[in-house]
Amino acid sequence: MALFLSRSVHKVDKKGRVSVPSGFRAALGDELxxxxGLNMPIVGFACIEALPFSKIEERMNVLDSLPVDEAEAMSLAHQMLGTLAHVTFDGEGRIVLPDYLMEYSGIRDSATFVGLGRTFQIWEAEALAAHDVSTRTIARDNIKLLRKPTSAQAEGET
Amino acid sequence: MALFLSRSVHKVDKKGRVSVPSGFRAALGDELxxxxGLNMPIVGFACIEALPFSKIEERMNVLDSLPVDEAEAMSLAHQMLGTLAHVTFDGEGRIVLPDYLMEYSGIRDSATFVGLGRTFQIWEAEALAAHDVSTRTIARDNIKLLRKPTSAQAEGET
DNA sequence: TTAGCGATGCTGTACGAAACCTGCCTCAGA
DNA sequence: TCTGAGGCAGGTTTCGTACAGCATCGCTAA
Structure with a gap:
């Protein structure tokens, strides 16, 4: 599977439309x-999280198996599906950002795309700058997480 | 089957009628x-839960197997079917929200539709905003519900 | 090494179609 | 006869699509 990598800045027009970087579109391939799927990251970052649609289907199958009579499970479902917007590309490779996500992320007339491998994020410039600073510190403090390949790989590696 | 995804806001007229998002109607397909079925969520969220009719039949079949001589079982049946309203679409894709559900959810002249995959919810705007905030914390604390693929997969995996 | 050319990608505008909202009309029941 | 619910039709707005211009990047040739 292809990867979303590197950053780029794009204009958002009056209709809330924005071009998705061509590299990202190429990475989507047939899934274009x-x-x-766009939503708010569950960890609370002030950005828009973007996933290929196939990832959404995966999520839904997991959430489908959760009990409907537990507030915790339903809250999780609400965050992972209820805040999610399904958007499609126009002929020029643009998508429309929903109002509530633009408001949440603070994006107005410009958006920065940040590749994160299998997903990517869309940020307002200043929020991203602040996020860069704060994550640098956190990452430095937690770099040791990478230093235990034995247990970590056993779980996650395919 | 198509899915209910994304959010949208619609006006409720004086008669309690509201347009269901065209995407949701499309997702219903033949079931339109x-x-x-509209009712109050079992977990007590202040919104209206909406289900395709086929989902109601599924639930009814489950309840059918419960003993009719136990108060607990009958209470459950009451909550799941006794509070349920069956509504149909008019020629313009609208439904009528019953008074008791509008009162319960706080919906007056505007309603926000929230897709949740196989079902969807109808919210009053401020209640939804509050719910978004509160579920984010709960979801973050319970994200580990998704992290137990071993037991979940054993049941659900095809 | 640099200038020129072509291709690709991004942005803005315009038009047509669909969706949505409002008001009016009709019918049924009290 | 009055009231309320449901159906119908018009107008407005939004959305999706198409088209065109501009900028940027990379390649080629001088």
Whole structure:
């Protein structure tokens, strides 16, 4: 599977439309026609998280198996599906950002795309700058997480 | 089956009628003519829960197997079916929200539709905003519900 | 090494179609 | 006869699509 990598800044027009970097679209390949899922990251970062549609289907299958009579499970479902917007590409490779996500992320007339491998994020410039600073500190403090390949790999590696 | 995804806001007229988002109607497909079931979520969220008719039949089959001579079982049945309203679409894709559900959810002249995959919810705007905030914390604390693939997969995996 | 050319990608505008909202009309029941 | 619910039709707005211009990047040739 292809990867979303590097950063780029794009204009958001009056309709809330924004071009997705061509590299990201290329990475989507056949999944381009299915569009993207956009939502608020569960960890609370002030940005828009973007996923290929196939990832959404995966999520839904997991959430489907959760009990409907538990507030915790339903809260999780609300955050992972209820805040999610399904958007499709126009002929020029643009998507429309929903109002509530623009408001949440602070994006107005410009958006920065940040590749994160299998997903990517969309940020307002100043919020991203602040996030860069704060994560640098946190990352430095937690770099040791990478230093235990034995247990970590056993779980996650495919 | 198509999915209910994304959010949208619609006006409620004086008669309690509201347009269901066209994408949701499209997702219903053939089930459109059968209408929807509306009720209060079991977990107590202050919104209206909406289900395709086929989902109601599923629930009914489950309840059918419960003993009719136990108060607990009958209470459950009351909550799941006794508070449920069956609504149908008019020619313009609208449904009528019953008074008791509008009162319960606080919906007056505007309603926000929230897709949750196989079901969707209808919220009053401020209640939804508050719910978004509170569920984010709960979801973050319970994200580990998704992190136990071993037991979940054993049941659900095809 | 640099200038020129072509291709690709991004942005803005315009038009048509669909969706949505409002008001009016009709019918049924009290 | 009055009231309320449901159906119908018009107008407005939004959305999706198409088209065109501009900028940027990379390649080629001088």
């Amino acid at each position: 026609v299915q569009g993207l | 003519v059968q209408g929807l």
